[in-house]
Amino acid sequence: MKNLRKYREIWLLAAIAVLIGLISTRFPGFADPANLRQVFNDTSILMILALGQMVVILTRSIDLSMASNLCFTGMVVAMLNAAHPAIPIPALIVIALLVGLVLGAINGLLVWRLNIPSIVVTLGTLTIYRGATFVVSGGAWVNADQMSPDFINFQRAAFLGLPVLSWIALLVIALFFVVMTRTQIGRSIYAIGVNPTASVYAGIDVGRTKFIVFCISGMIGGLAGYLWISRYVIASVEVANGYELNIIAACVIGGISIAGGIGSVGGAVLGALFLGIISNALPVINISPFWQMAISGSAIILAVVLNARGERRQGRIILRKAEAA
């Protein structure tokens, strides 16, 4: 039992189970496996984005430009597809990853080389990247009929009972899990968040690691750009406007400390799922979707209040684990 209390993911999982139970009393079909698969698929993009944001927040930084990156990359990919429908989808995904990487690297370089606080850098690039979307598109939209059928259907194709989008999300989750728990860079990211000064003495290049996390969040933003556009089949300057705060909200609900160093892949995924379940459930239980914002706001505040307790203790435990190892 003591072991259970240590892991806030279990509490979050319990909260999600209670939430699903409550919704089921109003709408029995909600807990149906088919419906839950649908909810997972609907939340896939937010989960991927939350993971990208998580690695940034773990290093005591923040990336406010993710949604703008998503918008820009999505527009570039959609325009490429409209102009050259022959480009295969995997190649487009690689292009999306690369474009996102470049945008993330710009953030990372400014943070690393010029030591500008990440909140300032990404506040600037938030508006720049979205403005750049307007410049490349000339304000025009890319509509469903301009996109190739492959572009739209790739993520919808069923594979072993799940849509490709869900598989991509699962793949990204697995990848992040391995990187964060089994590699040196994952360890460094946690270490920087817990104690940057000690990390320097331990031989970790703090600036370079921060550069890498911004590259990661940039690539994730780019990948989500393709997925978002092909899911909602419209590319415009307004895509995902203000979504950066939803991503951060998912992280906060998932127990990732904004002060850095605390958080897990499972937490980010569950935090995103929590928000996804709420937005999926409101229409089916006849609550006006206008309630969604206030509900997720309350969830964020509640999550911070609960997570604030024992956050210090949690930090020490991570250190002790590392000492023992």
Added chain:
Amino acid sequence: MTDAPHPRHIPDRLDKPLSSAIFSWEALLVVIAVLIFTVNSFASPYFLDPWSLSDLTFNFTEKALIALAMALLIISGEIDLSVAAIVALASTMMGMAVQAGAGTPVLVAIGIVVGLGCGAFNGLLVTRLGLPSIVVTIGTMSLFRGIAFIILGDQAYKGYPESFAFFGQGYVWWVFSFELALFLVAALIYWFVLHRTSFGRRVFAIGNNPVACQFSGVRVDRIKFILFCLTGLMSGIASVLITSRLGSTRPSIAQGYELEAITMVVLGGVSILGGAGSILGVVLAAFIMGLVTFGLGLLNVPGIVMSIFIGLLLIIVIALPIVWRRLREGRFA
């Protein structure tokens, strides 16, 4: 060894040489402002007209009023991302009051009280529960605007009384609008409070080292609470102005203002890490942002492209002194 301690003289203010004033952040901002002003007046024949210059100020006064209080908050090491949501909630409440037949004085009072209440709520969460303000205010941002959405849905409130229009559309004297006059008076008050009172000195001290302040007998939490209330209050005032100017309320009112207000503060030379900054810088930054958006607007540049310039301005202005210092020390990159 047994010398009597020197009767040390500690001046109220440190004397600054002229050179430090010339190379100060504010001087850089003045140069940029003059530059943009000159470019604008050559680029568009409509720019140098008292009335279009007066229109220019409507671009930024509401956000700048919020930025004044935000500057103090950021100097103290906190931040408030919920200001735009407070504007929306206060405006919604005013709209409800109008439907109930409230007059102008009641509307203004409601706007200000709702703003103050929201600010106090943020302040309580941050100081009483010891939570990080960036996360708390992301939460309250959704909560406040969410309440506005619950009340209004896709509707809008209209029918504000005629006399209410003065705050956002009226002029005090010739081309000087009420909004501009209010902003200048507020800027003067904030300048005095931050740079000429012990309260202001404490705000700087808290931003530099809150723990040392606590041990020095400064009531850190109380001052932070007051600063959150002030930010809420200014958001309430801004809500009165913007509601009066637009004459209607939608739940999406003032969307994105929080980031623009923070951009103003940071552009004004306030350290996002706390502990440094000046009101003069924030006022200059507000004018610069107004000049850029208005000048580009006269040239028919779309709003979204203007935001590129604002973003670039923010990063370049922050990066320039850093690059300059590195170049002089000869250890770039």
